Amino acid sequence: MTTATPHPVSLTGTAAPPPRPRRRTAAQALYAFDSCTPDRLIRLCAILCDHGYHGDSALYIMPNSRRFYLSVEEPLSEEGMPLPPTLLLEEFGCRIVSASILCCLGEHARCLCPHDAIPTMAALMLHTK
Numbered sequence: 001m002t003t004a005t006p007h008p009v010s011l012t013g014t015a016a017p018p019p020r021p022r023r024r025t026a027a028q029a030l031y032a033f034d035s036c037t038p039d040r041l042i043r044l045c046a047i048l049c050d051h052g053y054h055g056d057s058a059l060y061i062m063p064n065s066r067r068f069y070l071s072v073e074e075p076l077s078e079e080g081m082p083l084p085p086t087l088l089l090e091e092f093g094c095r096i097v098s099a100s101i102l103c104c105l106g107e108h109a110r111c112l113c114p115h116d117a118i119p120t121m122a123a124l125m126l127h128t129k
Helices: 038-050 086-092 100-108 117-128
Strands: 026-033 057-062 067-075 094-096 110-113
Touching: 026 086, 038 086, 038 117, 057 100, 057 117, 067 086, 067 100, 067 117, 086 094, 110 117
Parallel strands: none
Antiparallel strands: 026 067, 026 094, 057 067, 057 110
């Protein structure tokens, strides 16, 4: 015997409408930087902070290739499109769309900063001037 899950009932005794699905306000994205020096990456993070970046981020390096990877939480528009300031990342790096790279990073890359990499790197800008 199966029982159906009843819809929630409001205080007036009528059936409440089903809950609306929550709109995603952020998405995880990964960017690769092939020819970016640490100084340029620090400056990029400072620019992102200056433009109001607030999401979580992590920084990795692939030791053999000296390629940097920046994992960012991108704010999304109503239509689900990335919003500034993360669009700046595409000027300096390449957005990675393959989900399998995350496994590769976990196994082969060295994590330089697991959380808040963008503000951490931006803070280094003060020490490099």
